[in-house]
Amino acid sequence: MYRSAVYDEPLLKELEDHHEKEHSSSLQSLPKALQRSTALPLPNLDETQVMRHFFHLSQMNYGIESGIYPLGSCTMKYNPKICEEISRWEPFSLLHPSQDASTIQGTLQIMYELEAMLCEISGMDHFTLQPAAGAQGEFTGLLLARAFHETQKDFTRDEVILPDTSHGTNPASAAMAGYKVIEIPSTEDGTVNLESLEKGLSEKTACFMLTNPNTLGIFESDIVEIARLVHKAGALLYYDGANMNAIMGKARPGDMGFDIVHLNLHKTFSTPHGGGGPGSGPVGVKQRLERFLPVPRVVKRGPTYYLEYDYPDSIGKIKAGYGNFSSLLKAYVYILLMGSNGLKETSEIAVLNANYMKKKLVDSGSYTLPGRALRKHEFVLSCEDLLTKRGIRASDVAKRLLDYGLHPPTVYFPHLVKEALMIEPTESESKKTLDLYIETLLKIAQEDPAVVKNAPYNLVVRRVDEVGAVKNPIFTWKDLPKKTEPS
Amino acid sequence: MEDHYPLGVLMQFIPNAPLKKSMLDSLGDHDIDDLFSDIPEKIKITHLKLPEGLSQLQTEERLKILAQKNKSFCELPSFLGGGVKPHYIPAAVKAVVSRSEFYTAYTPYQPETSQGFLQAIFEYQSMIAELTGMDVSNASLYDGATALGEAALMCTRIKRRKTFVIPANISWEKKCVLKNYTKGAGITLKELPYDRKTGKIDVRAYQKALDLDTAGVYLENPNFFGIFEDEGEEVATLCKKNQSLFVVGVDPLSLGIAKNPGEYGADIVIGEGKSLGNPLDFGGSTLGIFACMNEFVRQIPGRLIGLTKDAEGKRAFCMTLQTREQHIRREKATSNICTNEGLCMLAAATYLAWLGSEGFRDLSELNFQRGQDLEKMITKVPGYQLKFNGTHFNEFVIQCDDAKKTYTSLLQGGIHGGLLLGSEYPDLKNCMLFGVTELHREEHMHDLVQLLREVA
Numbered sequence: 001m002y003r004s005a006v007y008d009e010p011l012l013k014e015l016e017d018h019h020e021k022e023h024s025s026s027l028q029s030l031p032k033a034l035q036r037s038t039a040l041p042l043p044n045l046d047e048t049q050v051m052r053h054f055f056h057l058s059q060m061n062y063g064i065e066s067g068i069y070p071l072g073s074c075t076m077k078y079n080p081k082i083c084e085e086i087s088r089w090e091p092f093s094l095l096h097p098s099q100d101a102s103t104i105q106g107t108l109q110i111m112y113e114l115e116a117m118l119c120e121i122s123g124m125d126h127f128t129l130q131p132a133a134g135a136q137g138e139f140t141g142l143l144l145a146r147a148f149h150e151t152q153k154d155f156t157r158d159e160v161i162l163p164d165t166s167h168g169t170n171p172a173s174a175a176m177a178g179y180k181v182i183e184i185p186s187t188e189d190g191t192v193n194l195e196s197l198e199k200g201l202s203e204k205t206a207c208f209m210l211t212n213p214n215t216l217g218i219f220e221s222d223i224v225e226i227a228r229l230v231h232k233a234g235a236l237l238y239y240d241g242a243n244m245n246a247i248m249g250k251a252r253p254g255d256m257g258f259d260i261v262h263l264n265l266h267k268t269f270s271t272p273h274g275g276g277g278p279g280s281g282p283v284g285v286k287q288r289l290e291r292f293l294p295v296p297r298v299v300k301r302g303p304t305y306y307l308e309y310d311y312p313d314s315i316g317k318i319k320a321g322y323g324n325f326s327s328l329l330k331a332y333v334y335i336l337l338m339g340s341n342g343l344k345e346t347s348e349i350a351v352l353n354a355n356y357m358k359k360k361l362v363d364s365g366s367y368t369l370p371g372r373a374l375r376k377h378e379f380v381l382s383c384e385d386l387l388t389k390r391g392i393r394a395s396d397v398a399k400r401l402l403d404y405g406l407h408p409p410t411v412y413f414p415h416l417v418k419e420a421l422m423i424e425p426t427e428s429e430s431k432k433t434l435d436l437y438i439e440t441l442l443k444i445a446q447e448d449p450a451v452v453k454n455a456p457y458n459l460v461v462r463r464v465d466e467v468g469a470v471k472n473p474i475f476t477w478k479d480l481p482k483k484t485e486p487s
Numbered sequence: 488m489e490d491h492y493p494l495g496v497l498m499q500f501i502p503n504a505p506l507k508k509s510m511l512d513s514l515g516d517h518d519i520d521d522l523f524s525d526i527p528e529k530i531k532i533t534h535l536k537l538p539e540g541l542s543q544l545q546t547e548e549r550l551k552i553l554a555q556k557n558k559s560f561c562e563l564p565s566f567l568g569g570g571v572k573p574h575y576i577p578a579a580v581k582a583v584v585s586r587s588e589f590y591t592a593y594t595p596y597q598p599e600t601s602q603g604f605l606q607a608i609f610e611y612q613s614m615i616a617e618l619t620g621m622d623v624s625n626a627s628l629y630d631g632a633t634a635l636g637e638a639a640l641m642c643t644r645i646k647r648r649k650t651f652v653i654p655a656n657i658s659w660e661k662k663c664v665l666k667n668y669t670k671g672a673g674i675t676l677k678e679l680p681y682d683r684k685t686g687k688i689d690v691r692a693y694q695k696a697l698d699l700d701t702a703g704v705y706l707e708n709p710n711f712f713g714i715f716e717d718e719g720e721e722v723a724t725l726c727k728k729n730q731s732l733f734v735v736g737v738d739p740l741s742l743g744i745a746k747n748p749g750e751y752g753a754d755i756v757i758g759e760g761k762s763l764g765n766p767l768d769f770g771g772s773t774l775g776i777f778a779c780m781n782e783f784v785r786q787i788p789g790r791l792i793g794l795t796k797d798a799e800g801k802r803a804f805c806m807t808l809q810t811r812e813q814h815i816r817r818e819k820a821t822s823n824i825c826t827n828e829g830l831c832m833l834a835a836a837t838y839l840a841w842l843g844s845e846g847f848r849d850l851s852e853l854n855f856q857r858g859q860d861l862e863k864m865i866t867k868v869p870g871y872q873l874k875f876n877g878t879h880f881n882e883f884v885i886q887c888d889d890a891k892k893t894y895t896s897l898l899q900g901g902i903h904g905g906l907l908l909g910s911e912y913p914d915l916k917n918c919m920l921f922g923v924t925e926l927h928r929e930e931h932m933h934d935l936v937q938l939l940r941e942v943a
Contacts, residue, residue, distance in 0.1 A: 004600065012610050012840050030855060031878060034715050036746055041617045044843035047579050054583045054607070054837060061603030064591035071593055078500060079591050082543050088581075088766075091554035096567045097770025098906050100898055103563055106556030107769055120536055132629040132773070133826035135813070143667055172813035172823035176640075178671025181818040219525040248535070250523050255530045266826065274830030275604045276594040276790070277627070278772055316663040320632040320759070321571075321770025328771070333550065338500075339540025348519050349501050355522055356510050374525050402600050410596075413814075430502040431510065454798070456599050461797035464598040469795035469807040475623045475784070476613035480794070 001405030002066040004459045005059035013477045015053060016043040060460045062407055064272070068433050072378045072410040072422025073167065073215055075245045075267035080337065083270065083330035092329055097321045101306050107325070108305035112298045114332045115282075121335075121343065122241070122261050123254020124284030128293045129323040134242060136318060137262030137281030138173035138209070140294065143315045144260055144285060145207045145236050146177065147292040151313065157206035157235070163192055165215045165414040170240060179206060186416060190216040190371040192226055201233035211240040212256065213247070215414045215422070217354065217375035227257025236260060236289075244268045245426065246351055246376035249344025259286050269331035280327035294318055349427040350377040353434060357425055360438045366445035370417050378424035380417045387419050390449045394419040399463060400444045400455035406437060560767070564931040565903035566861075568713065568882035568922030570631070570658060570738070570759055573767050575926050576838075580764040583837040590830055594790075598805035599797075604829070605804035608792040611836035618742045618839075619756040620749015621778035626790040627832040628775030628824060631759030632661045635705065635736060636668025637777065637788040637822055638755050639676075642703025642732045644786050644821070649674055650700040654688045656681040656710040657736070659911040674702075683914075686712040686875025686884065690721050697729040703755075707736040708748070712875055712920065713858070713882030715745060723752025732783075739763055739776060741880045743851020755779045764838030765831045774831040785811065788822030850925060854881040857923045864936045865921070870943035874918055882922040884908065890917040893942050900938040902931070 045053075062069070069076035087093065095104055115127040131137040142160065149157045160174035161182045171181045182205075184196040191214065201208070208230045213219045220226065230237045239253040241263040248268070253261045265271050265280035273279070285293065295314045296307035307322070338346060358379040362369045367381040386392040398408030398421070410422040425434055444452060456462065474480060498504055507519060516522060523531070541549065560573050584590060588603065595601030595608075608626045615624035628634045639651040651669060653662065655678050662678075669676060679692040688706060697704065704726050708716040719735065726733040735748035737758040748756045760774035779787055785808065793807030813820040842850060858881040865871050865885055874884035887893055890907055897904040905919030912918070923932070 004602075009606065011606070011613075013613070030715075030744060031717065033717050034745055034878065036742070036744060037750060038747075040743060040844040040848055042614060042839055042842070042844040042847055044845055045840060047841065050837065050840050051579055051582065053840070054586075057603035057607050058583075058586040058588040059603065060606075061588045061592055062597075062600040063588040065587045069593065071596075074593055076593055079587075080500060082546060084585075084590075086547065086550050089550075089554055090561055091557040091559045093766040093768055094559035094561060094573060095557055095769040096560070096565050096573070096767055096903070097571055098567050098569055099558075099563075099565065099903060100894075102898075103558040103903070104769070106553035109556065110553060117537060132633075132828075133824070135823045135825045136629060136633075139823055143670075146670075168813040168815070168817050168820070169823050169825050171818035172816075172820040175818040175820075176668075176671055176823050178673065221525050221527060224527060224530065247523075247526070250532065251526045251530050252532060255532070272591045273593045273826070274590050274828075275592040275833065276829030277629075277826045278828050278831055279826035316667060317632075317660055318664060318667050320630045320660055320664065320773060323771060324773070325769040325771035326766075333546060335537070336541050336546050336549065337543065340535045340537040342501075342540040343535060343537070345501055345504055348522070349503050349507070351522050352507065352510055352514075352519065353503060355514055359514055374522065398597065399599065402597065407600065408597055427501045427503070431506055459599045460602050461599055461801055461803040463798045464803045464805045465795050465797065466598070466805050466807065469793035469805050472795070473784070473807065474794040475791060475807075476609070476616040478613065478616060478622070 002062060003405060005056070006460045007056045007060065009053065009056045011477055012043045012045065012053060015045055015049055067406060068425065068429050068437055069407045070409050070423050070425045072380065072424045073242050074410065075424060075426055077270055077426040078428040079270050079272040080334065083333045086333050087326040087329045093326065105305055108298055110329060110332050112300055112305055114328055115298065117335050118263060118282055118284060121248060122263060122284050123252030124261050125287045126290045126293060127282050127284045129282045129328055130294045130319050131262065131281040131283055132319050132324055133277060133279035134262055134264040134281040135169040135173055137283045138169055138240065139176055140283045140318050141238050141260040141262055142173055142177035142179065142207060143318070144289055144292045147313065147315050148236065148289055149206055157204055159204045160207045160209060161197070161200045161205055162209040165190060165416050166209060166211060167215065167240060167242060170209045174209070190214065190218055190416060191220055192222065194222060194225065197226065198229055201229060201235060203234065205233055205235040207236045207238050209238040209240060211243055212253070213243050213376035216371055216380050217378035218372060219376055223256045231257070242267060243377065246347055248347040249340065250347055254286070259289060265327050265331040270334045271327040271330035278324040278327055280324050280331065296322070346427045353425040353427060353429060354378055357423060357434050357438055361441060364442050366442055378422060380414065381421045381423065382417050383419035383421060386445055392449050392452050394421050396452045396455065397421065397444055400452045401440060402456040403458045404440045406440055563901065563903050564927065566921045566923060566935060567903060567906050568920035569906045571761060571767065571770060572922045572924050573926045574762050574924050576764055576766065577841050579841050580834050580837045584830055584834050589833055594826070595806060598803065602804060605792055607833055607836050609794055609804050611832050612792060614836065614839045615776055615778055618739055618747065619737065619778045620747035621756050622781040623784050623787065624776070624778040625787050626792055627827045627829065628777050628789050629828060630773035630775045631736065631757060632664035633668065634757035634775035634777045635661055636665050638734045638757050639665060639669050639674060639703060640672055641755065641786050641788060642734065643672055643674055645783060646702040646732060648700045648702035650677055651702055652677045652679060652696050652704045654679050654681055654706065656686060656688065656712055657707050658711045684875065685877040686710065686714045687716055687877045688718065690718050693722055693725055697725055697731060701729055701731040703732040703734050705734045705736065709738055709741055709880045712884050713879040714875055714877035715880060719748065719751035738880065740851055740854060743848040744855060754783065760835050761831070763835035765834050772831050774828045774835055784808070786821055787811065789824050789827055853925050857881055857925065857927065858883060861921065861923045861932055864932060865939060868936060868939045868943055871939060881924055882920060884918050884920055886918045888917065890919050893939065894919070896942040897938050902935050902938055
């Protein structure tokens with residue numbers, strides 16, 4: 001199992017052992033008024049120091065090759081090495097975004113074909129690859145919804161409805177796009193409450209945003225009826241694709257009635273998360289929304305690909321360039337490798353793994369499963385019993401897992417479930433690893449609460465004081481001398 | 488036989504594929520479709536209409552063919568400007584971002600097992616604050632254009648006013664992104680003309696434009712035409728008097744030699760940080776720099792890392808001021824951003840550490856010098872004039888008789904010329920934006936000039 005290295009690694013600035021020499025500028029033409037008047041305060045180190053520093057840091061960081069990483073709604077699957085390698089080839093990585101179309105035909109072909117692949121996987125008609133992440137995809141989708149309604153001279157729709165189990169980015173994106181957010185309560189089962197939805201829908205509704213399967217890992221079986229209600233009200237149905245890994249080759253948002261879809265390539269299609277980006281959140285739409293998609297679009301005329309800007313109804317641009325291309329390329333390679341059967345197998349085993357873990361954990365009696373039994377690729381357990389009986393919270397379980405060299409699940413989300421542990425094993429893990437994870441969770445439930453509540457013990461630091469970080473904020477090393485007492 | 492489903496290479500990525508039946512048995516299910524019984528029949532599909540999977544060897548071969556249809560900087564030296572340019576990436580930087588502990592990690596929500604990345608982000612924040620002259624930097628946004636959008640939103644949140652002032656000498660792309668970012672908040676964008684001779688802003692226009700509804704004012708330095716703005720202090724004074732926030736956009740590389748925005752009174756500094764150790768990537772792998780003064784930190788968008796202690800008093804790092812963020816505050820968050828540009832930020836941190844203050848200043852100087860040299864070489868050729876007379880960094884605008892013809896001839900000659908400005912800037916017909924960096928060899932520059940001479 002993973003064991004973190006333990007270094008007292010100094011800050012780069014503290015590593016510096018020589019100070020910069022006097023520098024006389026040879027520049028004649030940069031007017032004095034424009035010149036820097038102060039010395040540039042970056043640390044001066046040699047390459048050995050820099051490499052040892054970052055090497056040490058890397059050894060105190062958990063990645064997908066360190067072990068299982070079952071963060072719910074994050075789809076932390078293994079990232080095939082071949083995708084990384086190809087993305088670094090210079091004919092792809094050393095292209096300027098404004099190069100003449102005749103000199104970038106390979107790249108444009110990849111984008112064109114990737115759009116078609118994503119259309120087939122999601123059941124949509126057209127895609128834009130521009131958004132840099134899922135949240136930006138949501139934002140883009142909502143700008144498309146606004147453009148759609150406004151083109152129909154419908155200016156009254158200023159509300160976005162979403163369930164209380166939705167990802168935090170959904171309401172945040174809706175607010176940024178200028179919409180009022182209406183949150184509807186879910187059923188006890190954790191699914192969309194049709195009555196509340198119907199009551200919420202009106203001539204003011206622009207869009208209903210939904211994740212399916214939802215954040216509890218439950219498939220919204222009423223989806224066809226949901227789509228009918230939303231469309232009857234003249235609103236659009238938005239699909240948050242964070243959980244697409246559950247249904248590839250089994251069902252498609254386009255067939256369910258969704259009008260706008262975003263997919264997270266850094267989740268479902270294995271382009272890595274990069275410690276929090278660069279990501280990629282392409283957006284797909286049905287035909288009636290095509291003309292609003294961001295420019296440029298990749299088009300093919302005869303055998304040649306072009307970047308086309310001539311779409312007068314387009315919302316324009318939402319990001320510089322055309323998206324994080326290296327992520328697009330990795331997703332393209334991943335889809336080629338997996339193919340039709342492989343993607344289907346991916347979802348089947350992701351769902352099988354989740355239900356396997358769920359059953360064993362629930363059967364044990366230590367953790368409970370609010371809501372219906374059948375889950376898709378993830379499930380949310382509650383530690384409420386553990387808390388009442390033994391005083392152990394979800395966050396304690398999470399920290400204790402770290403001691404055993406395992407990455408914890410997502411905790412305290414969705415808010416509907418008390419003391420939530422949201423587990424998504426993905427298709428990447430072997431049965432042996434799943435069994436180990438289950439055993440460890442059960443073992444923790446039986447451990448001395450005092451031990452669990454003070455975990456972790458085996459990492460580079462003990463439990464981190466996040467409250468202290470807010471009370472006494474230190475955001476840069478400039479803040480250090482005046483704000484911390486000498487140790 | 489179902490336990491040995493013939494998936495071949497797929498088994499490398501789906502270890503439990505052969506155990507399907509026995510695992511289903513343990514669940515009391517018979518068929519994998521039992522696990523999908525909650526999907527209504529009418530929307531079920533049986534398969535995706537995509538080709539079957541390829542082997543890794545076949546995949547590489549296919550991608551090699553596609554790669555051959557591209558002409559990268561290696562085969563086609565390019566002098567395209569527009570904010571994105573190729574730079575040398577030290578092998579050390581590539582080595583650091585290739586460590587899978589970093590590139591396969593998630594956002595560091597569990598600080599105890601993410602101390603490495605968290606410390607690196609803290610160091611990035613520190614170095615960006617030093618470079619820009621600000622107190623705080625966040626842990627990155629998507630790119631320079633969206634950083635401008637977020638800055639405008641932040642100004643209106645702080646000032647509760649609804650107008651944001653921008654100069655016309657910024658890129659069309661940035662204006663377009665800004666428009667989309669500010670539309671929902673009902674912000675009015677006021678665009679001010681630039682000085683046609685110098686290419687710089689016109690301070691008088693700023694003076695006239697600011698009023699009681701002005702939340703923030705933007706200045707880009709160097710601007711889209713590559714020219715240094717030297718009246719930042721004047722704009723800062725105007726902003727202060729009007730109680731508006733002053734936002735400055737930078738090319739971080741220029742800050743090795745140029746005055747930092749903190750020195751001339753900026754409140755918020757944004758920029759595109761791709762040049763700090765990230766590949767061209769066809770315009771991807773971007774890095775949105777966002778820094779500000781301390782008093783505004785509670786309104787900053789995106790992630791922020793703080794230095795704190797663990798339970799035993801040892802130095803530790805964690806995400807902080809999270810109540811600004813979407814996962815806690817939902818529709819009241821300061822931004823919807825979740826995934827940012829973590830790995831590009833790590834590349835920038837490594838790059839700045841590798842160069843150090845001496846290396847960074849030298850590189851900045853070299854880029855400035857290259858810009859001056861190439862401009863002089865080009866303007867010596869009859870028929871090519873410098874469009875603006877302001878001091879420029881490593882990009883500049885050249886005017887000629889027929890820019891499109893020049894562009895095409897250069898391309899035929901194996902050199903990619905500057906960015907054609909005519910379509911987005913009607914008054915800059917027959918103008919090209921050239922960019923040059925340390926990566927352009929002398930011979931590239933001579934070949935370019937030789938070809939220009941032949942065209943003219």
